[in-house]
Amino acid sequence: MQQPVFCDVADVRARLGAAGYLADDAIATTVFLADRLGKPLLVEGPAGVGKTELAKAVATATGSELIRLQCYEGLDEARALYEWNYKKQLLRIQVANGSSPDPANDGRPGGWSEVEQDIFSEEFLLSRPLLTAIRRTEPTVLLVDETDKADVEVEGLLLEVLSDFQVTIPELGTIVAARRPLVVLTSNATRELSEALKRRCLYLHLDYPTAEREKAIVLSRVPEVAEALAEALVRTVRALRALELKKSPSIAETIDWAHTLVALGLDTLDEAAVRDTLGVVLKHASDHARAVAQLELN
């Protein structure tokens, strides 16, 4: 097992903090364990609570390069793992056909075996994120973003790569990770990921933060905002979350809201200010109407 990056949980918190990510106990401990146990970390939670940010902060904190695999419907092996550059291969074959007669080969152009060896070499291999992450010798953080968007078959592929950190390319042989990357998978839980994948990962459910932490996040992200305003902002957002909304505002929205208030030069959060800027935090017309009615904004 390779040398762990972090020495203890407090170290994780300090280094993530230096990278601009305020981690709570659960986040710091889980990241520490992911590093120490060498297991992939699956981060699940609503949109905008800082899942992708966490992976970026871990990369910054460990001085690693971030390699990102964005998942989407229809993502396949050729996009995730590797692909042969068949156009270049075709060109290579055509060049071989057109080249001068080879005396060692009864006067025919270069032999097939030679061409074959040639076209299935490094030069024609297009490395995709998963393979790239495995082959790197420098410290690496592999981010598999929005895993739930990918098809179920991709999970099978991930299982293979993430459990052994090796990839088998029939023409080249098995490539074993020179240095295990720290893997972070994120998911919005639009579908339940398979048991098998979850079992192999450490699981972190990121939810809306505590009032205290949210305030600290707002203050660190939007330093222009006054502390009293940040406090009022966070309390209002929490009141909004307590309503039955279709989409509760998350941290990203709170930060946007703080930016908006700063840009508008508002320094208190009164009814008029909330009413005018509510669109920043609530993205559904019905949520908007509900908030206005329940918080008596009109």
Place this chain on the structure above:
Amino acid sequence: MNNGLLDRTVAFVAALRAGGVPVSLAESLDAVRAFGAIDVLDREDLRAAFAATMVKRPPHRVTFDTLFDLWWPPLLGDGTASRYGADAGDPDAGDDADPDATEPRQGHAVPADRDALRAELARLLLDGDEDGLRRLARAAVQGLGRADAQPGRQSWFSYRVLRQLSPDTLTASLLAQMLDGQDRDGLAEKVARQTIRERIKQFEAMVAAEVRRRLAEERGVERIAKTAVKPLTDQVDFLRASRDDLVELRRQVYPLARRLATRLTARRRLGRAGRLDFRRTVRASLGTGGVPLVTYHRPHKPHKPELVVLCDVSGSVASFAHFTLLLAFALREQFAKVRAFAFIDTVDEVTPMFRPGEDFPDVMARMTREARLVWFDGHSDYGNSFETFAERYPDAITPRTSLLILGDARNNYRATAATTLKHLAASARHSFWLNPEPRAHWGSGDSATAAYGDIVEMVECRNAAQLQHFVERLLPG
């Protein structure tokens, strides 16, 4: 890791499994390995480590936290002695700075000055000091929550504590202090009220946890664990759901609909491919010198059924009907058309109330208020409702329709109108009856399940999990 801690961990894993959290052997091994990797003297780190390795679904987190607090209590007894001593495992014990918590155990009349505690509670609620609240919860349970059950045994009650402290009655003065002279209505007040409500709820949960801890010491962890674990949201019985449960269920409607829709789309995509997409195939073949190596097909056009929901919204089954209607409309894209009819003793169409973007809690209230559902006495009358439905909406059911009837079939001993229902069922493509009562109760008393069950397939649907299962079956792949 020494043997005592290992045994404790194993027992904890067993309790998690008993509480419905599926922990595999590999995961419990990870947990033990995590135990070795972290500083177990920090209880919150230990909690996070166990959660990361063993709890992989958010709904299980509540169960986990409850059981964790029982198995790895923050302190023992009144906080004077630690079972593990200097060994490991119990960080807070003994070094707690709270004077109340270090009272000698035998002290019968703990100076539980109710007013002093209340004043302290008000101060802590105002500051939102979480650690302070936790200490206070301990002191309050110690002082106010104890009752001698039998000689030598004690019992602990959270209602005693909460009744005497009655944190809710502090709200008014807290509000005044928090608002600090600002106007007492509008946004500021709403927000402050919400903040206070949240903190009080937190305090109540702390008291409950503390009481469970004391009880567990008296009677053994295993016994308390059994009663402490609440069922998961999707296992909550519709007919017994509390108001909080219903709010939680409603919050689940959209995520549930989204998950169902994703799964259905995936199933459809896996199914047969449609006709050859000639244009795309030829276009792609240009990359391989005009040889069509890969053929492309048009997606198969999914069959989308029309859905007609006919639901009993009388008091006893209203929450079930509401939830099912919400889910049906959240899934409207999966159907060609959704129409909903509500009835108590007569029937009315409620489809227009479920316009997209409509507010859920509002819809419920409006449905009972505006729709004309009562004709005679406001007790369920399935017979009359079916007859009225057949008469007033003869074109609602077509051969493409899936008919869904929701209700407990408790007909108050009235006429069943079985012939009418037979007619309706015959003109629909499929018909199902979802009954929120446990199957064992069907046919008892005024339940007309026997008459209706012969005509329409009756499905037991007591909780969200069963409903989800049914919807997957209803929608073709």
